[in-house]
Each structure stands twice: as structure tokens, then as C-alpha cells.
Amino acid sequence: xxxxxxxxxxxxxxxxxxxxxxxxxxxxxxxxxxxxxxxxxxxxxxxxxxxxxxxxxxxxxxxxxxxxxxxxxxxxxxxxxxxxxxxxxxxxxxxxxxxxxxxxxxxxxxxxxxxxxxxxxxxxxxxxxxxxxxxxxxxxxxxxxxxxxxxxxxxxxxxxxxxxxxxxxxxxxxxxxxxxxxxxxxxxxxxxxxxxxxxxxxxxxxxxxxxxxxxxxxxxxxxxxxxxxxxxxxxxxxxxxxxxxxxxxxxxxxxxxxxxxxxxxxxxxxxxxxxxxxxxxxxxxxxxxxxxxxxxxxxxxxxxxxxxxxxxxxxxxxxxxxxxxxxxxxxxxxxxxxxxxxxxxxxxxxxxxxxxxxxx
Amino acid sequence: xxxxxxxxxxxxxxxxxxxxxxxxxxxxxxxxxxxxxxxxxxxxxxxxxxxxxxxxxxxxxxxxxxxxxxxxxxxxxxxxxxxxxxxxxxxxxxxxxxxxxxxxxxxxxxxxxxxxxxxxxxxxxxxxx
Numbered sequence: 001x002x003x004x005x006x007x008x009x010x011x012x013x014x015x016x017x018x019x020x021x022x023x024x025x026x027x028x029x030x031x032x033x034x035x036x037x038x039x040x041x042x043x044x045x046x047x048x049x050x051x052x053x054x055x056x057x058x059x060x061x062x063x064x065x066x067x068x069x070x071x072x073x074x075x076x077x078x079x080x081x082x083x084x085x086x087x088x089x090x091x092x093x094x095x096x097x098x099x100x101x102x103x104x105x106x107x108x109x110x111x112x113x114x115x116x117x118x119x120x121x122x123x124x125x126x127x128x129x130x131x132x133x134x135x136x137x138x139x140x141x142x143x144x145x146x147x148x149x150x151x152x153x154x155x156x157x158x159x160x161x162x163x164x165x166x167x168x169x170x171x172x173x174x175x176x177x178x179x180x181x182x183x184x185x186x187x188x189x190x191x192x193x194x195x196x197x198x199x200x201x202x203x204x205x206x207x208x209x210x211x212x213x214x215x216x217x218x219x220x221x222x223x224x225x226x227x228x229x230x231x232x233x234x235x236x237x238x239x240x241x242x243x244x245x246x247x248x249x250x251x252x253x254x255x256x257x258x259x260x261x262x263x264x265x266x267x268x269x270x271x272x273x274x275x276x277x278x279x280x281x282x283x284x285x286x287x288x289x290x291x292x293x294x295x296x297x298x299x300x301x302x303x304x305x306x307x308x309x310x311x312x313x314x315x316x317x318x319x320x321x322x323x324x325x326x327x328x329x330x331x332x333x334x335x336x337x338x339x340x341x342x343x344x345x346x347x348x349x350x351x352x353x354x355x356x357x358x359x360x
Numbered sequence: 361x362x363x364x365x366x367x368x369x370x371x372x373x374x375x376x377x378x379x380x381x382x383x384x385x386x387x388x389x390x391x392x393x394x395x396x397x398x399x400x401x402x403x404x405x406x407x408x409x410x411x412x413x414x415x416x417x418x419x420x421x422x423x424x425x426x427x428x429x430x431x432x433x434x435x436x437x438x439x440x441x442x443x444x445x446x447x448x449x450x451x452x453x454x455x456x457x458x459x460x461x462x463x464x465x466x467x468x469x470x471x472x473x474x475x476x477x478x479x480x481x482x483x484x485x486x487x488x489x
Contacts, residue, residue: 035460036459036460037458040460076362080362080364209434230361293364294389294413295362296362296389296413305390307390307392307415317394320390331433
């Protein structure tokens with residue numbers, strides 16, 4: 001007999017609210033649907049009532065995990081409309097923050113994946129490594145989240161020599177735990193049994209559905225804005241885009257493990273070659289002419305898009321925010337099919353969803 | 361550096377354009393919408409062409425053809441969003457009800473949350489007897 005099983009919007013295996021309907025036969029999911037909107041806060045509308053500096057503070061609160069990605073992307077859109085050139089040192093600091101954010105976001109989800117497959121000792125081990133990154137983010141910015149590091153025209157705070165040494169030491173200290181967790185995911189039977197062949201998204205389906213970020217790269221699609229449409233100073237760094245072909249939960253974990261290594265490469269290069277000079281163009285409210293621009297940034301979960309329309313006034317006429325989860329959540333029903341109800345929580349979580357971002 | 365190009369098109373050009381973009385392998389980045397100062401709907405179809413976002417703008421239309429047959433859910437979700445938030449209708453879009461906050465959340469069978477309270481009460485009473 002078939003059952004319709006609702007999961008969420010509030011459910012122990014979901015970190016944030018989303019609603020999924022599973023159409024099952026016995027233990028097997030035959031079809032599924034997902035619905036969103038449980039975190040909608042009207043941020044796009046609020047932004048039309050605020051000036052460009054106030055909007056930075058607002059959009060930083062779209063998401064607690066990628067809270068650097070949002071103001072970074074918004075600032076790029078405004079700077080493009082206003083034809084402002086961000087000083088090199090300011091660009092480097094933005095990139096360092098963006099890659100540190102990728103480290104802690106990836107460790108967060110890798111840890112959650114461990115927790116969801118019942119491997120709680122590994123979960124704690126991974127989150128212990130994540131804390132090293134969180135501590136350094138707090139030292140640089142003063143906050144664990146909502147760093148307030150971006151202003152229109154540059155970065156708010158500098159990274160001095162002492163801080164540079166601290167970040168480099170933190171990266172050295174990460175080596176051992178990182179290699180250990182990589183070893184476990186590549187070779188451990190328990191982790192493989194619970195993640196290999198689960199929630200598969202084949203390459204052709206991923207392409208058809210237009211998915212992005214590590215989710216796409218785990219399904220064999222080489223897509224990354226940092227390489228496809230370089231911005232800020234990303235074209236000055238040497239790094240690779242890891243791509244796996246398996247398309248299952250295991251590949252989504254491993255691709256993130258490998259991406260962390262590439263982010264570490266970028267941070268090291270940025271810290272070692274940090275240019276001299278100013279970090280911003282000052283903190284006055286910028287004069288922004290009427291115009292429009294779509295800025296893109298490769299956030300930890302994939303491409304963040306800010307379409308901004310200005311009318312020559314001091315507020316945004318329209319901002320349209322679209323985040324990776326808007327492109328990855330639609331793939332969930334496909335991935336759930338023919339898997340068991342017991343794996344549903346893990347599969348939904350495997351897109352590394354951020355419903356706070358998705359709903360805005 | 362990232363570039364941006366805005367091009368105004370007619371409603372009739374939406375589907376042929378999407379087909380051409382699909383054949384060339386360009387990704388549909390997003391369909392954005394807003395209401396301009398004259399109260400007209402503005403819908404932007406944004407494609408990724410190299411490092412440039414080509415934004416094809418349709419102004420003043422309340423009903424548009426869906427391109428979800430061409431771009432699958434990458435088009436269907438933004439179209440559903442534009443319908444629910446702005447009231448733009450998309451002909452050919454298979455709507456599943458509401459994408460944002462569905463009214464039918466508790467429809468279903470066999471789960472405690474979707475079992476009517478009356479039936480639960482009867483069941484509990486029987487078990488208690």
C-alpha cells in the first residue's frame with residue numbers, strides 16, 4: 001500500500017525548514033515534491049527602503065553561513081553600476097574572507113553528513129577542525145558570523161602582518177585533521193556503505209536541471225564562477241576545480257573535502273602576495289547612477305546572484321537575490337526516487353541546503 | 361571581469377531565444393522580475409554567455425510563454441516564483457499548487473500529522489479501553 005509521508009517543514013533531520021512530500025510504496029520513495037517559503041523575511045522588499053550602506057548590513061543577514069558572500073556580491077553589483085574600482089588590497093581581503101567562509105561552510109556540512117549517517121565521532125572531529133576556522137574569522141572581523149568586512153568600494157578591516165601569520169598557522173594546524181577526515185571518507189567502509197550509490201544525480205540530469213556549485217561538480221559538471229567568469233582578483237590565483245563523476249552523497253562529501261584544499265591554496269597565495277595600499281575608497285555613501293547589473297559569486301554552495309536595479313536615488317529600486325539552493329533544491333525529488341524513506345533526510349541534506357538563503 | 365548586457369525583446373522571441381541558447385549550451389542563470397515605475401511588469405531572462413550575463417528584458421506583459429520545457433526546473437522554479445510573487449502567468453507551466461508555503465501541506469495519509477484529529481481521538485479511546 002502506498003502512503004504520502006510529509007517531511008518537515010520542521011523535522012529532526014532538517015537543520016532548517018523545508019517541506020517535502022514523499023509518495024511511497026512500502027519503504028521505497030516513488031515520487032516526491034518539495035515546497036519552500038518557511039523562512040521568507042521580505043529582504044528584497046526591505047532593501048528597496050534602505051540606502052546602499054544599510055543594504056550591506058541587511059543582505060549580510062540573508063544567511064548566517066555565507067554571510068560574507070551576500071554583501072560581497074551585492075557590493076560588486078553596486079560598484080559595477082557606479083564604475084568604482086576596488087583597491088587591490090581590499091580585493092585580496094575580500095577573497096581571503098570568501099575562502100575562509102568556504103572552509104567553515106564545507107566543514108559544517110561534512111560534519112552534518114557524518115552526523116546524519118550516525119558517525120558522530122567523525123562529526124565532532126570535523127567540527128573541531130571547523131572551530132579553528134571560526135576562531136580565525138572572529139579574530140579578523142570581530143564576529144563568528146555576519147563579519148561586516150565588506151563596504152562599498154573595498155574591505156572594512158585590514159589584515160596586518162601578525163594576523164597574516166596567525167591565519168597561515170591556522171592553515172598549517174588544519175592539515176592533520178583534514179588529511180585524517182579525507183582518509184576516512186576515501187577508505188572507510190561504514191562511511192561508504194551509507195553514502196555510496198545513495199541519492200544519485202547523473203550528469204545528464206544535473207545538466208538538464210541547471211544545477212550548480214559542488215552539487216553539480218559532484219555530478220561531473222565543471223562549473224565555477226571563479227573560473228568561468230572571474231571577478232575581484234580570482235584570476236591572479238592558481239587553483240583547480242575538483243570534479244567527480246559519481247553524483248551520489250559520497251561524491252558530494254568528497255568534492256567538498258577536495259575543494260577545501262583548493263581554498264587553502266588560494267588563501268595562502270593571497271596572504272603571501274597581499275599587495276600594499278589602501279583597503280577601500282572611504283566610507284561615504286556612494287553616488288550611484290541609474291543602472292542595472294547582475295553580479296555573481298561562487299559562494300560555498302554555488303553561485304550567488306544579485307540583480308540590482310538603481311534609479312539614481314540613494315536606495316535600490318530592485319534587488320533580486322538568488323542563491324545556490326534555488327538551483328539545487330529542485331533536484332531533490334529526482335534524487336529521492338527509488339531510495340528508502342530512511343535515507344530521505346540524508347538526501348535532502350546532501351544538497352547542503354540553506355533555506356534561509358533560498359527564501360530570503 | 362564580469363560583464364552585463366541588457367537587450368529588450370518581444371514576448372514572441374522568448375521561446376526561440378531559449379531554444380537557441382539551449383542548443384549553444386548556455387545556462388539560464390535566472391529569470392528576474394520587478395514592477396517598473398509605470399506599474400508594468402519587467403521580466404528579465406538572464407543567460408550566461410562566457411563571462412557576460414545577457415539579460416533579455418520583456419516589458420509590460422502579464423502573460424508569457426513558459427520555457428520550462430526547454431530549461432526544465434531551472435526555468436520552472438523562477439516562473440513559479442514570478443507567478444506567486446508578481447502575478448505573471450506562464451502559459452505551459454505545469455503548476456503543482458503553490459511553491460511557496462503550500463495550502464495543502466497536510467494532505468496525505470498514514471502519518472500522524474495528517475490523520476484527522478477525530479480519527480486519532482477514536483483510536484486513542486479504543487486503545488485506552
